[in-house]
Amino acid sequence: MKIDRRRFLGGATASIAAIAAAGSITAGESVPEKRIKVAVITHAGGAHLGAYFNALAQTAEAESVVLADPDGNAESSARAALGEKLIRIYKDRNELLSAEKPTMALISVEARLGPEVIDAALDAGCHVFAEKPACVNAEDFARLADKADRENLYLMLALANRLNPDVQEAKRAVAEGRIGKVYGVDLRLIEDQTRLTSAAYQQSWFADKARAGGGHLAWLGIHWLDLAMYITGASIEQVAGFTGNVGGQPINIEDAVAMSLRFNNGAVGTLTSGYYRDRGSESEIKIWGSKGWLLLTSDAPNTMKLYSNADGISDVSGVPESDAYTTFVRAAVRASAGLQEPPITARESLRVMKTVYRAYAAAESGRTLNVE
Secondary structure (H helix, E strand, C coil): CCCCHHHHHHHHHHHHHHHHHHCCCCCCCCCCCCCEEEEEEECCCCCCHHHHHHHHHHCCCEEEEEEECCCCCCHHHHHHHHHHHEEEEECCHHHHHHHHCCCEEEEECCHHHHHHHHHHHHHCCCEEEECCCCCCCHHHHHHHHHHHHHCCCCEEECCHHHHCHHHHHHHHHHHCCCCCCEEEEEEEEEEECHHHHCHHHHCCHHHEHHHHCCCHHHHHHHHHHHHHHHHHCCCEEEEEEEEECCCCCCCECCCEEEEEEEECCCCEEEEEEEEEECCCCEEEEEEEECCEEEEEECCCCCCEEEEECCCEEEEECCCCCCCHHHHHHHHHHHHHCCCCCCCCCHHHHHHHHHHHHHHHHHHHHCCCEECC
16 A cells, blocks of 8 residues: 555654554454565664564564574574564575565664665665664765665664654644743753673673764663654754763763754753663653643653643643554554554654764864754
8 A cells, every 4th residue: 555645744643643552453453454574684782672573573564574683692582572473584684685575674783883784775675664873973874864765765763752652742732832832942861870880881882982873862862852853843953062971981982961952943952861870760851832831751651741821730641651662663664564654754863863963073072063
């Protein structure tokens, strides 16, 4: 089934929100209109593989899965999660792409290797779902986004928080003008410092900027930058700030980020992003407007708190809980099957990658830089 993109775009947000609430197909529901073969391409350092295998197992639109696993690290977990849905395993990704001709490739490799693997999948005619950051510079990702657009293929960065029910409620509230014109955005995402003390982590690609592209900002802060733009519908056009290794661990990445942001609608914002806690995490997104504000916080998950100048504070709560990865992977699979629009486009993916790497450049230069 081919989607008329011009007709579909008007209802894309509502359709994606419905899918987010629905989750995967369960017993007794109708068989999906179309099912596809999905390739998972990874290696021993691949991130979030357990979540991805479980998501594909629960996604009825993924009829079968093939795996490229050169070092054999992922085979046992893939078999345990996918069962008979996992039909073949390859050592060589190019052999897989040539022999299997999958419709979508789910790619989870270290950032330095991302462009080469994504390029091969696009050459094979695959829609691509890629673990972030998928590159160590924005120029490589820009080339891939251009190629995906030329070939009419999707390139979807794994920014799975977009489809969380509270995020969908926040996006809807801003679009409906419930907080008025957006004035400012405060972003905070804090994770544990403890992981940085692990010898295994210190030796992994996550701890090496040459292999990972960066630290907390490229791996975690990127989610909140994307959500700020996704919820407000505005792009970040200028960045300034600081990064550093304040904890002093033997790692070649930043564990602390403080950024100032200017959006193309005139709003300004801040981002605090770092490995600070001893365990666990905390996060907050607050958006200020001419008629009030809204708040998403880890203290009250699946709830959006909204203040109106006229009506006071209200909680939009009771929204259904949703597994972010399962919901987002299913949306990507459905998009690849031609059943809906993608949860994130190549242009949106590129926009946040440009923002991350310009933020690093701004911190290094000590200047405010434009995000082109």
